[in-house]
Amino acid sequence: MAFKDASKPSGPVTLESGLVVAVDRELCIGCGGCTAIASNTFGLDDQGKSTILMSADMDASTVIKSAVSGCPVGAISVN
Numbered sequence: 001m002a003f004k005d006a007s008k009p010s011g012p013v014t015l016e017s018g019l020v021v022a023v024d025r026e027l028c029i030g031c032g033g034c035t036a037i038a039s040n041t042f043g044l045d046d047q048g049k050s051t052i053l054m055s056a057d058m059d060a061s062t063v064i065k066s067a068v069s070g071c072p073v074g075a076i077s078v079n
C-alpha cells in the first residue's frame with residue numbers, strides 16, 4: 001500500500017486540491033466505509049485503520065467530502 005505521506009499514513013496530508021485530510025486513528029473502527037466511497041483516497045492498513053493513499057488526488061473533493069460525511073464515528077477531517 002502506497003501512502004501519500006509515508007511518515008504519517010493517516011495524515012494530516014495536503015492534497016493538490018488544497019484539502020487537508022486526516023484520520024483520527026483512535027476513532028477509526030475500520031468499517032471500510034471511506035474506502036468504498038473514495039477508493040483512491042482511503043485504504044485500510046494492516047491494523048485496520050484508514051490511511052490516505054498516494055492516489056488520493058484522483059478523487060474529486062466532493063467524493064472525499066462524501067466519505068467524511070459517511071464515516072459513522074466522525075474520524076475523518078478535511079480543512
Ligand code: SF4
Pocket residue numbers: 023027028029030031032033034035042049050070071072073074075076
Ligand atoms: S469510514 Fe471512518 S471508521 Fe470507517 S474506515 Fe473510514 S475512517 Fe475508519
